[in-house]
Amino acid sequence: MDQVDPLRCFREKFHIPHLNGQEQIYFLGNSLGLQSKNTEQEIGTVMAQWANYGVEGFFMGTHPWMDYHHQLTRSLSHIVGALPDELTLMNQLTVNLHLMMISFYRPDGRRNKILCEAKAFPSDQYMLETHLRYRGLDPHDVIIEVKPREGQHAISTEDTLNAIDQHKHELALVLFSGVNYYSGQAFDIKAITRAAHEAGIIAGFDLAHAAGNIPLQLHDWDVDFACWCSYKYLNSGPGAVGGVYVHQRFHSDKNIRRFAGWWGYEESTRFKMEKGFKPIPTADGWQLSTPSLFLYACHKAALQIFQDAGWEKILAKKKLLNDYLWFILEKINTSTSQSIIEIITPRDDNQKGCQVSTLMLQRGKEIFEELGKHGVMADWREPNVIRIAPVPLYNTFEEVWRFGNIMGSTLER
Numbered sequence: 435m436d437q438v439d440p441l442r443c444f445r446e447k448f449h450i451p452h453l454n455g456q457e458q459i460y461f462l463g464n465s466l467g468l469q470s471k472n473t474e475q476e477i478g479t480v481m482a483q484w485a486n487y488g489v490e491g492f493f494m495g496t497h498p499w500m501d502y503h504h505q506l507t508r509s510l511s512h513i514v515g516a517l518p519d520e521l522t523l524m525n526q527l528t529v530n531l532h533l534m535m536i537s538f539y540r541p542d543g544r545r546n547k548i549l550c551e552a553k554a555f556p557s558d559q560y561m562l563e564t565h566l567r568y569r570g571l572d573p574h575d576v577i578i579e580v581k582p583r584e585g586q587h588a589i590s591t592e593d594t595l596n597a598i599d600q601h602k603h604e605l606a607l608v609l610f611s612g613v614n615y616y617s618g619q620a621f622d623i624k625a626i627t628r629a630a631h632e633a634g635i636i637a638g639f640d641l642a643h644a645a646g647n648i649p650l651q652l653h654d655w656d657v658d659f660a661c662w663c664s665y666k667y668l669n670s671g672p673g674a675v676g677g678v679y680v681h682q683r684f685h686s687d688k689n690i691r692r693f694a695g696w697w698g699y700e701e702s703t704r705f706k707m708e709k710g711f712k713p714i715p716t717a718d719g720w721q722l723s724t725p726s727l728f729l730y731a732c733h734k735a736a737l738q739i740f741q742d743a744g745w746e747k748i749l750a751k752k753k754l755l756n757d758y759l760w761f762i763l764e765k766i767n768t769s770t771s772q773s774i775i776e777i778i779t780p781r782d783d784n785q786k787g788c789q790v791s792t793l794m795l796q797r798g799k800e801i802f803e804e805l806g807k808h809g810v811m812a813d814w815r816e817p818n819v820i821r822i823a824p825v826p827l828y829n830t831f832e833e834v835w836r837f838g839n840i841m842g843s844t845l846e847r
Contacts, residue, residue: 435758435831441751444743447471448669448828451811458809459833459840463825464615464643464789465813467669470739476731484727500701502730503718509737512745513668514641514660515651516679519716523664523733524697524725526676527642528557530661533720534678535565537692538636538659539607546571547604549597551589552579555615558640562609578605587778587793588785589614591622595629602633610637612644612660616815618779618789618823620648624655631656642666645677646740647787647825649749652679659684667788667825669736675729680717695722743827751826752788758831759790759824762838766845774801774845778819789823791815801844808840 436442448468450457460468483495492499507521514521524530539548548562563573580597582589598608608630613620623639630637639660644650646667652660660679664670684690694711696704698721701714713719740748760781767773776793779786794801798818805812805820813821824834 435754439751439831440747441743441826442830444739445828445830447739450828453809456809458811459829459837460811461822461824461829461833461837462811462813463669463829464618464647464666464821464823466665466672467646467667467736467825468828469671470669470735472738473671473732473735476735477728480727480731499727502727502734503725506730506733506737509741510677513650513737513740514645514662514677514679515649515655516653517682519685519718520653520679520682522678522680522717522721523675523730524678524721524723526673527640527661527663528561530676530678531558531561531640532565533693533722534638534659534661534680535561537680537684537690537720538638539565540636540691541569541571541576541606545604545606547576547578547601547606549578549580549601549605549608549610551594551610551614551621552581553614553616554611555640555642558609558611587617588619588780589621591625594621594626598626598629598633598635602635605630605633605635608635608637610639612639612641612650612662613647613787613789615643616791616819616821618643618786618791618821620644620780620785620787622784623650623652623657627655627657641677643789644787647752647789653681657681664733664736668733669739669827671729671732671736673729675726675733678717678720680720682716685715685717685719692720693722697721697723697725739827748826753783755824755826755829755831755834756786756788756790759822759834759837762834763790763792763841766838766842769842770845788825789821792820792822794818794820801841804844804847805837805840808844810837810840 483491487494503523507518511518566573566576580594627637636658641660641662645662662677664674698719700712767775774796778793779791802814802820
């Protein structure tokens with residue numbers, strides 16, 4: 435499989451962590467993607483422009499900084515399925531979620547509830563909790579969670595759609611993840627959005643574990659807004675600049691509420707420094723501050739790799755790599771006298787991405803630590819889940835095979 439892999443040369447474009455002089459098996463792309471080797475060059479270009487032009491670097495040089503982000507949104511639009519002017523790059527994920535809540539959470543009397551999945555990423559939970567308290571609302575009264583059925587780990591689409599219908603006269607917002615960080619379940623964004631809109635409800639999504647991982651068509655699915663971080667599957671570095679999508683129907687809405695800053699002011703008159711906020715009539719109108727060009731440069735380097743590899747080829751390899759990991763894990767389970775691994779990620783292709791979450795039924799932490807000693811970089815989540823995420827740009831089929839051998843021998847011992 436590695437010999438016929440059309441993306442096999444792309445592994446060489448990344449720095450692979452080493453242990454005792456040997457490349458480690460890095461299955462942590464769902465937590466922090468690896469650094470691409472062109473990152474240093476892109477940062478160096480910004481440094482040189484700063485050195486040569488000072489503040490005039492915004493208007494001079496190879497890539498004037500005023501227009502720098504347009505290069506990024508063009509590349510990113512193919513990955514998330516949006517129009518370039520529906521995308522902007524700013525801040526980090528949780529900050530952007532708060533900003534989207536200002537614009538799109540519009541409680542009106544009884545209609546003030548928010549529907550989300552149970553066990554969403556803690557930062558999302560804290561964002562909702564504190565945002566609602568700031569507005570004088572009790573999170574326990576406002577937040578409605580959709581949970582897995584008894585004895586199951588995944589949330590059924592049917593239950594989510596039923597919850598929207600059941601609470602449609604109370605809901606002001608549906609805010610779901612694209613992929614749940616813990617279970618690795620990918621949600622049906624299209625169906626959830628359609629059900630919300632049929633009930634007159636805004637639909638937004640946290641795509642932290644979805645962007646760069648699963649196929650997305652945000653514009654065609656009519657999603658209202660979405661936010662994501664860029665340091666996981668998009669490989670743009672720790673604390674990378676966040677991404678925001680806002681459907682074009684909201685761009686010229688003069689009545690929409692927002693927190694504003696000068697970088698979101700219309701570009702043609704921005705430097706007149708006049709009173710009265712006039713937003714750019716695109717997603718850029720939600721920007722606040724002068725951007726970090728160093729974060730932009732890291733993102734540009736990473737997106738160039740995606741562009742060179744081809745998004746469709748990346749998705750095709752992702753499926754093959756993930757299917758092979760499932761095959762290996764199931765083979766391990768059937769070769770032992772008793773099952774020690776329960777996979778809690780759904781098997782259906784439409785409900786999974788790169789990540790496979792394994793519930794360890796015995797001595798999970800001990801097994802996880804043993805994997806690390808043998809060069810497997812995976813992720814432990816309390817109380818007893820190991821998350822494994824081989825990604826198509828830099829992981830190989832042989833690595834999955836080697837992982838299987840290490841896991842199998844560890845369980846035997």
